Amino acid sequence: MKKFIIALLSLICLPAYATTVVATVNGRVITDADITARTKLMSYQGHTSTDNRRVALQNMIDDVVKLNYAGNFGIKPTDKDVDAELKRMGLPELSQNERAIAREAVRANIAWQIVVARTVLPMVDVSDSDIAAERAELARERGLPVELTLVRLIDVPQSVYEKLEKPKSCDDAMHMAENFGGAPQKFTALHYELSADVRDAIADLPKLTWSKPVNSSVFLVCSEKNTREYGNLNKVIKQNAEYKQAMFMADQQLKQLRRRAMVVIKDDRYKL
Numbered sequence: 001m002k003k004f005i006i007a008l009l010s011l012i013c014l015p016a017y018a019t020t021v022v023a024t025v026n027g028r029v030i031t032d033a034d035i036t037a038r039t040k041l042m043s044y045q046g047h048t049s050t051d052n053r054r055v056a057l058q059n060m061i062d063d064v065v066k067l068n069y070a071g072n073f074g075i076k077p078t079d080k081d082v083d084a085e086l087k088r089m090g091l092p093e094l095s096q097n098e099r100a101i102a103r104e105a106v107r108a109n110i111a112w113q114i115v116v117a118r119t120v121l122p123m124v125d126v127s128d129s130d131i132a133a134e135r136a137e138l139a140r141e142r143g144l145p146v147e148l149t150l151v152r153l154i155d156v157p158q159s160v161y162e163k164l165e166k167p168k169s170c171d172d173a174m175h176m177a178e179n180f181g182g183a184p185q186k187f188t189a190l191h192y193e194l195s196a197d198v199r200d201a202i203a204d205l206p207k208l209t210w211s212k213p214v215n216s217s218v219f220l221v222c223s224e225k226n227t228r229e230y231g232n233l234n235k236v237i238k239q240n241a242e243y244k245q246a247m248f249m250a251d252q253q254l255k256q257l258r259r260r261a262m263v264v265i266k267d268d269r270y271k272l
Contacts (some may be wrong), residue, residue: 022057022267025064030146032267034060036099044091057270060101063108065257070111073118077110078136085110114248123249126241131234134241136203143192143199144227148221150202151184153177164210170222173208 020032038056047055070076085106094102129182138144160180167173170186177184191199201211202221211219265271 020267022265022270023061024262024264024266025061026068026262028064030057030060033097034101037095037098038098038105040098041091041102042104045089054270059105061261061263062254062258063104064110065254065261066112066115067104068261069172070108073090073115075111075118077107077114081110082106109179112250112254116246120250120253121242121246124242124245126245128239129243130241131238134237134244138237139191139203140196140199143190143194145227145233146191147188147225147227148191148194148202149186149188149224151177151220151222153182153218154185154186155216156182156213158213161210161213161218164218166210167208167220170220173220186222191224197269 002054003184021029022032022035035053035056038060039052042052042056042059082103083100086102089106091102149170151170160182161179164176167176174184174186194202197214201214201219205211205219205221207221207223209220
């Protein structure tokens with residue numbers, strides 16, 4: 001009898017949130033303990049938002065929505081695929097509930113990727129301007145495998161800069177600079193070897209056109225030549241542009257699916 005009373009008291013003393021139903025999504029019950037498990041998974045993945053519990057609930061709602069939608073296409077990732085992804089993530093030892101929540105998150109993510117590949121990606125139409133924008137962003141951030149021949153003028157006074165005219169050739173640019181008393185440098189370099197400020201200065205700069213001063217230096221692009229790697233880069237740039245557009249379209253689709261889902265928030269702490 002005494003042992004029974006102690007066991008009963010221990011149950012009474014359990015935290016109230018342990019089995020509190022926070023929400024239901026299309027009939028799927030989400031408890032506070034589930035959200036705790038999901039926040040731990042998020043922390044293992046480097047997410048440390050101060051609003052983690054609310055974000056965790058939103059992620060779990062999305063998991064249910066993604067899996068339900070994927071089911072319409074007969075998409076159901078196998079346990080083998082889920083286990084392989086969990087192993088790749090390198091998570092620490094998980095409790096039974098934490099592992100169940102992690103498996104559902106991974107399964108939903110894999111299913112959604114398949115949905116996007118089958119239904120969204122085929123509708124993506126990347127224009128030349130999209131590819132150009134992607135290439136320009138890459139050029140600013142990391143540079144391109146393009147070989148450039150440039151002329152550089154160092155310590156150019158503003159009065160001299162204002163007199164620089166568009167040359168007819170690279171040699172003409174050299175002579176022009178020398179006539180103004182400068183010591184021009186002509187050199188060849190790969191675009192990604194240039195410093196970020198120089199890349200910014202010559203970005204979208206027409207050939208044989210003087211750049212604006214950069215730390216009292218002025219640059220002029222004589223010629224540019226794509227290296228062998230550039231051909232492969234074009235393919236990567238196009239794929240990146242397609243991926244970004246597909247992810248945007250998929251996100252819009254997910255928002256619509258979320259609005260149509262039967263979501264009931266039962267805990268006032270999580271209501272918007």
